Amino acid sequence: MSKDFLETILTRHSVRHFTGEPVSGDDLKKVLKAGMSAPSAVNTQPWAFIVVTKKKLLDLLCESLSYAKMLDKAGAAVIVCGVPDKDKDYASKFWVMDCSAATENILLAVHGLGLGAVWTAVYPDEEKIKAVREILKIPSEIIPLNVIPIGVPVGDERPKDKFKKENIHREIW
Numbered sequence: 001m002s003k004d005f006l007e008t009i010l011t012r013h014s015v016r017h018f019t020g021e022p023v024s025g026d027d028l029k030k031v032l033k034a035g036m037s038a039p040s041a042v043n044t045q046p047w048a049f050i051v052v053t054k055k056k057l058l059d060l061l062c063e064s065l066s067y068a069k070m071l072d073k074a075g076a077a078v079i080v081c082g083v084p085d086k087d088k089d090y091a092s093k094f095w096v097m098d099c100s101a102a103t104e105n106i107l108l109a110v111h112g113l114g115l116g117a118v119w120t121a122v123y124p125d126e127e128k129i130k131a132v133r134e135i136l137k138i139p140s141e142i143i144p145l146n147v148i149p150i151g152v153p154v155g156d157e158r159p160k161d162k163f164k165k166e167n168i169h170r171e172i173w
């Protein structure tokens with residue numbers, strides 16, 4: 001593993017303060033490519049991504065999601081959605097894990113591009129799912145898992161050191 005890549009993982013952190021500058025289409029494409037490169041159970045890829053850059057829609061999401069107020073200064077948002085019906089044996093069981101893997105890839109790609117992002121919760125809160133569905137006109141077979149505001153970081157947030165020996169259940173070398 002290259003040092004740069006490990007450094008990207010270790011320094012990724014939630015960014016909740018953005019300058020309000022836009023995010024380029026090129027960067028958003030790279031971010032989506034990273035999301036779609038994630039592993040999924042039996043490679044079912046039970047996901048659907050929505051990219052929002054329109055200020056009006058970002059503001060509507062901001063008004064409806066109490067823990068996503070940073071959307072007011074985000075340049076874009078990616079909504080990671082699950083499609084459980086894509087496959088009856090695997091997608092229905094594993095879509096949350098698959099979409100979470102895609103989300104982490106997106107967060108890492110954003111950080112690697114010098115931008116900032118944060119996972120904000122939608123699923124499994126029924127009210128939040130309904131609100132996001134209505135604003136973005138998402139059909140019932142697609143379930144929004146989260147909203148990821150993306151933007152240019154103001155620069156006042158830092159990664160936390162989360163390595164804890166007590167979180168290792170057992171070491172067997």
Ligand SMILES: Cc1cc2nc3c(=O)[nH]c(=O)nc-3n(C[C@H](O)[C@H](O)[C@H](O)COP(=O)(O)O)c2cc1C
Pocket residue numbers: 012013014015016067068118119120121159160
């Ligand atoms: C499932 C999940 C839901 C989260 N929901 C929110 C949220 O609604 N709003 C928010 O500001 N951060 C949210 N976060 C971000 C966490 O607060 C953050 O990842 C955690 O505090 C660790 O900080 P770090 O990302 O900087 O390492 C969520 C993270 C996860 C994994």
